[in-house]
Amino acid sequence: MTGKPRLAVFKFASCDGCQLTLLDCEDELLALADTLEIAHFTEATRTSLPGPYDLALVEGSITTPEDAERIERVRADSRFLVVLGACATAGGIQALRNFGDVRGFTETVYARPDYISTLEHSTAIADHVPVDFELRGCPIDRGQLLEVITAYLAGRKPRIPDRSVCYECKARGVVCVSVADGTPCLGPVTHAGCGAICPAFRRGCFGCFGPAREPNTPALVRLLREQGEAPEHIARVFRTFNAASPAFRAAAESVDDPDREVRS
Numbered sequence: 001m002t003g004k005p006r007l008a009v010f011k012f013a014s015c016d017g018c019q020l021t022l023l024d025c026e027d028e029l030l031a032l033a034d035t036l037e038i039a040h041f042t043e044a045t046r047t048s049l050p051g052p053y054d055l056a057l058v059e060g061s062i063t064t065p066e067d068a069e070r071i072e073r074v075r076a077d078s079r080f081l082v083v084l085g086a087c088a089t090a091g092g093i094q095a096l097r098n099f100g101d102v103r104g105f106t107e108t109v110y111a112r113p114d115y116i117s118t119l120e121h122s123t124a125i126a127d128h129v130p131v132d133f134e135l136r137g138c139p140i141d142r143g144q145l146l147e148v149i150t151a152y153l154a155g156r157k158p159r160i161p162d163r164s165v166c167y168e169c170k171a172r173g174v175v176c177v178s179v180a181d182g183t184p185c186l187g188p189v190t191h192a193g194c195g196a197i198c199p200a201f202r203r204g205c206f207g208c209f210g211p212a213r214e215p216n217t218p219a220l221v222r223l224l225r226e227q228g229e230a231p232e233h234i235a236r237v238f239r240t241f242n243a244a245s246p247a248f249r250a251a252a253e254s255v256d257d258p259d260r261e262v263r264s
Contacts (some may be wrong), residue, residue, distance in 0.1 A: 005054040005153055007032075008040035010074050012060030012067050013094055013122065017139035018085040019043040019059050025142055032146075035153060051077025055152050061087040061094060061122045068119070068128060075129035080152050083125045084145070086138040090210055091244035093138075094122040098244055122244065133158060138208040138241045141193045161192050164212040165205050168196035177204055182227050184237060189215035189247070210242040217251035231255045 009019060023029065023044060039049040056078035062068050075081055086092045097105060098121045106113040125131055135148055135158075144160055151158040161167075165187035169176065177183040177199050185204035187196070193209045211217075217238075224234045238252040 004035065004037045006037045006039045006049075006052070007055050007057070007149075008051070008053040008074075008078070009038075009043065009057045010040070010059070010070075011042070012058065012071070012088070012125075013063040014060035014085065014087040014092065016043060016059070018088075018137075021084075021139050021142050021145055022057070025146060028146055032149060053078045054080065055149070056081045057084055057149075058082070058088055058125055059084045061091045061124060062119070062128055063094060063122045064118055066117070071125060071128050080132045081125075081129070082133045082135060082148055082152070083131050084135050084137075085140050086136070086208065086210060086241045087122075088125045089134045089136055089245070090124050090242040090248075091122040093241060093243075095244035096239060097122055099239070124244065135160070136191045136209040137193050141195075144193055162213050163192045164188055164215075165190045165192055165194065165196050165199070165209070168192050168194070169199050172196055172200060174199050177202055178223070178227075184224055184227065184229055184233075186220070186237060189217050189220050189251075206240055207237065207248065208241050210245050211247035215247050217247055218254065221251055221254060 009022065011019060020043070038045060038047070039053055042048065056074055058071070058074065058081060062071060083089055087094065091098065102118060102120050103113070106116045106118065110116055126134065133148060135144060147160065148158045169187060172195070174196055178185040178187070181202065183204045185199065186207035187199060187205035189212055190205050190207045191209040191212045198205050221234060235252040235255040238248040242248050243252070
């Protein structure tokens with residue numbers, strides 16, 4: 001014990017990309033290391049100290065019975081628990097299993113599916129334990145991650161913009177790919193944070209950062225239909241990185257079953 005605030009980083013079902021974003025902070029990480037004690041971070045060090053922790057960063061979704069038990073222990077050991085990325089906040093790409101037969105998937109992928117212990121659904125961390133803050137993205141943005149860490153160390157609320165990718169397009173002076181080119185784009189309903197990377201390269205937003213606050217997905221579904229997109233393609237764009245988020249899931253289901261569409 002050093003007397004410094006104690007940081008722990010935990011991984012569940014994921015690709016490790018959000019943890020790599022923390023390692024990618026480079027010079028800032030060295031400064032952070034002087035102000036806190038890294039008690040557990042297997043991606044960076046073999047040191048693993050038991051809790052309690054002042055701040056726990058959690059990457060990944062809950063996909064196995066063991067995950068569901070372990071996140072309870074992480075929560076009990078952590079003063080503040082922040083979840084990172086699309087997997088931890090919305091089940092991630094692995095939540096695509098939620099729309100099919102998970103047993104059928106394991107029998108297709110594994111030679112011995114009887115050795116596989118898995119849950120039927122991939123779920124967000126907040127579906128299992130209380131969460132203090134959700135940082136969106138696939139992967140997360142390094143600048144936003146540093147803001148979250150420094151905010152909790154300073155005892156204040158993180159200042160993360162709660163607006164859509166369209167705002168970032170306007171800030172960069174990017175011409176709207178949907179209006180100018182007719183390109184399918186989830187920017188109007190997607191949380192900001194990426195800096196509008198895809199529209200800046202004349203591609204539509206893929207929704208990596210999940211739903212923005214109060215997203216008007218019914219209006220966007222109607223626009224995509226007017227642009228000639230096939231129903232199955234519209235459902236697919238909402239089911240990429242954040243398929244299990246309530247807003248994107250409802251949008252995809254409204255395409256599958258038009259009677260469920262909510263007018264706005």
